[in-house]
Amino acid sequence: MGKAEVRRHGRADEGELGDAVRQARGGDEAAFAVVYREVHPMLLGYLRGLVGDDAEDVASETWHDIVRGIPRFRGDGQAFRGWAAAIARHRALDHVRRIKARPRTTPLEDGATEPMTAEDAGGSALENLSTRRALDLIAGLPQDQAEAVLLRVVVGLTAPTAAKVLGKRPGAVRTAAHRGLKRLAERLDGDGGSRG
Template structure:
């Protein structure tokens, strides 16, 4: 009876109803929860509606707040502050937890690849760069005509005939000159690795 009277009198801070609920009155607990639940739901929806664009997360958090309020009710002590501030304190903590979880869960990731990555890794990239730099250094030490021939044959991929047309040589002469240029490059590379 006291429960209904407290609820009907519209006690703004729900003090008497809260006092009865803290004492374990099942009717008071039910009425108290019926009073605060709509406030909790509105608060959670206002704070969390933007997290997912839908209310299901906010409604789940509101449910967790109600459960936490019920669990904390026996430990509640009226310190002159409205019971609603106690409830909203719990709600604020649950909302913060939900936001942290949403941030952790919403870390953008690339789509999963269809297969393994064929691109070279960092180590292989560095090794290739160093080898290419070494090859460029060795090429600069060749005489101009041999360097041009190696660039056309090996780097550009021209045939002996095509290289001969560019350089004004026969295809046979291109092959012989290429052999000599590559032998010279090998010798320079060996000297460099010994030193």
């Protein structure tokens, strides 16, 4: 399959996302729902790579900022992904600073949620196994490589857009992503491709 033929499963094209963003800026709630469904899984994956289990909390803060700022946003689908990723990154960095200032001393218990049925738990475990393994491997990369891989692969940003998020040159982002992906491939080959 050629490069031009590769399309990430379930991802809207940038024109569709751009149209939904323009409509959402005007207050169209259905369009905002499309934007959220399209962008949230990628942002959540990016945030898991940055803050681990606190990703959901940071994502909700990110969406709060996105909702407040979307009327002023101008750009296409790719620019929106970059803008949203930049907000997520800033929120993640704020979160890390807060945690360092006030570290948790005891784990929180999550007794307020409904228990999963065996079917839900099994499906969720299978669905998240490869994602969690991939994010664990990415988290083991040097920070510049991890962020470049997350932005390029998980969020789906172009090198110039990812470079704006990171405050680097596009070539530096391409190089970091390439090195990170190469290092991940070496680790997987070293594991014999085993899954954890």
